[in-house]
Amino acid sequence: xxxxxxxxxxxxxxxxxxxxxxxxxxxxxxxxxxxxxxxxxxxxxxxxxxxxxxxxxxxxxxxxxxxxxxxxxxxxxxxxxxxxxxxxxxxxxxxxxxxxxxxxxxxxxxxxxxxxxxxxxxxxxxxxxxxxxxxxxxxxxxxxxxxxxxxxxxxxxxxxxxxxxxxxxxxxxxxxxxxxxxxxxxxxxxxxxxxxxxxxxxxxxxxxxxxxxxxxxxxxxxxxxxxxxxxxxxxxxxxxxxxxxxxxxxxxxxxxxxxxxxxxxxxxxxxxxxxxxxxxxxxxxxxxxxxxxxxxxxxxxxxxxxxxxxxxxxxxxxxxxxxxxxxxxxxxxxxxxxxxxxxxxxxxxxxxxxxxxxxxxxxxxxxxxxx
Numbered sequence: 001x002x003x004x005x006x007x008x009x010x011x012x013x014x015x016x017x018x019x020x021x022x023x024x025x026x027x028x029x030x031x032x033x034x035x036x037x038x039x040x041x042x043x044x045x046x047x048x049x050x051x052x053x054x055x056x057x058x059x060x061x062x063x064x065x066x067x068x069x070x071x072x073x074x075x076x077x078x079x080x081x082x083x084x085x086x087x088x089x090x091x092x093x094x095x096x097x098x099x100x101x102x103x104x105x106x107x108x109x110x111x112x113x114x115x116x117x118x119x120x121x122x123x124x125x126x127x128x129x130x131x132x133x134x135x136x137x138x139x140x141x142x143x144x145x146x147x148x149x150x151x152x153x154x155x156x157x158x159x160x161x162x163x164x165x166x167x168x169x170x171x172x173x174x175x176x177x178x179x180x181x182x183x184x185x186x187x188x189x190x191x192x193x194x195x196x197x198x199x200x201x202x203x204x205x206x207x208x209x210x211x212x213x214x215x216x217x218x219x220x221x222x223x224x225x226x227x228x229x230x231x232x233x234x235x236x237x238x239x240x241x242x243x244x245x246x247x248x249x250x251x252x253x254x255x256x257x258x259x260x261x262x263x264x265x266x267x268x269x270x271x272x273x274x275x276x277x278x279x280x281x282x283x284x285x286x287x288x289x290x291x292x293x294x295x296x297x298x299x300x301x302x303x304x305x306x307x308x309x310x311x312x313x314x315x316x317x318x319x320x321x322x323x324x325x326x327x328x329x330x331x332x333x334x335x336x337x338x339x340x341x342x343x344x345x346x347x348x349x350x351x352x353x354x355x356x357x358x359x360x361x362x363x364x365x366x367x368x369x370x371x
Contacts, residue, residue: 074254075145075155078176078280079130082143082157082287089291090135104141107131113355116343123149125342129355137162137294142355152338153178157283160359161294163318167311169297170194170207170240171325172290174283187222187279189286190243191293194321203296210289211242218282222246222253244286253278319362326359333357 086104109131117126125148132141139162146154157174170191177186191207215224227245248254256277306314330336330352339348353361 086134105133118342123151163315166294166297167314167318169294185248187246190239193240208242215244223249322359323362326357329357330360
């Protein structure tokens with residue numbers, strides 16, 4: 001989940017605190033929310049609503065909003081953007097717990113894991129977690145957000161595909177970490193390999209190409225570097241060789257900006273006001289590409305002539321790999337020790353076993369798993 005090492009020798013700090021970006025986001029969200037009450041839709045918002053402009057001419061909220069009651073943050077913004085992508089793709093809602101097999105469904109988890117909070121060295125540290133299933137295509141989507149002020153801020157996203165439709169598809173893992181008031185900021189995104197082991201496989205080549213293209217696009221913007229062998233040595237089969245790993249040196253990559261039509265003139269940009277953030281754009285592009293990869297896996301698997309028994313074996317191998325991945329994470333992931341310091345060893349162990357890496361205790365031999 002959380003890793004903190006890279007080969008980068010850069011000593012540049014991201015800033016004294018990432019509260020500036022958070023406050024800017026609060027201002028933007030408050031403005032848009034107020035505007036939406038007065039107008040029939042956000043499409044009516046104009047640049048006249050924003051009176052602060054940066055040197056590039058893009059509309060940017062540079063001031064904090066002391067009177068705002070918004071509790072928005074970079075992490076909240078990222079969550080909303082990612083869920084919206086899946087909601088649109090799978091035509092469902094992410095805001096309520098439903099029973100439909102379409103759309104995005106939030107699963108119920110133990111309340112003690114939904115929100116964990118303690119005061120450490122005078123600083124409140126809160127960890128919030130949500131778990132979703134998505135249109136029977138994704139068996140598990142977990143989002144964990146840490147708000148610990150100057151001690152730590154983090155967001156971790158993990159997606160496990162549904163083995164019924166994508167038994168050879170990779171997992172998606174995203175980490176955005178900010179420790180020590182911006183002194184140690186890391187971003188990691190990877191399509192974790194599960195059964196995609198044939199280097200000449202068409203889907204394997206597609207996956208690697210997507211990762212390389214996105215890494216190249218954001219390499220300069222986010223100061224792409226190489227992961228440290230201290231943590232990633234002997235991790236073949238758990239992380240891909242194309243994993244995106246970056247240590248940003250510019251705090252503005254976390255700024256929430258609103259603009260008209262001078263950024264990303266894609267199909268969703270028709271000149272209307274929209275918000276964006278470089279780090280969130282990275283996360284969104286990796287997610288969109290990942291969902292396309294899942295679709296490709298599903299199509300390829302559907303046309304294979306396999307018996308029911310062979311498909312059960314494929315499913316079994318997939319679950320074995322997920323279990324192996326989670327067991328490795330349980331042993332190696334530094335976040336468990338971090339949570340233990342904050343919330344106590346007992347609760348953190350339960351949280352790791354039940355929420356972070358539930359596959360670690362999966363009993364693959366149970367016949368129920370194969371049916």
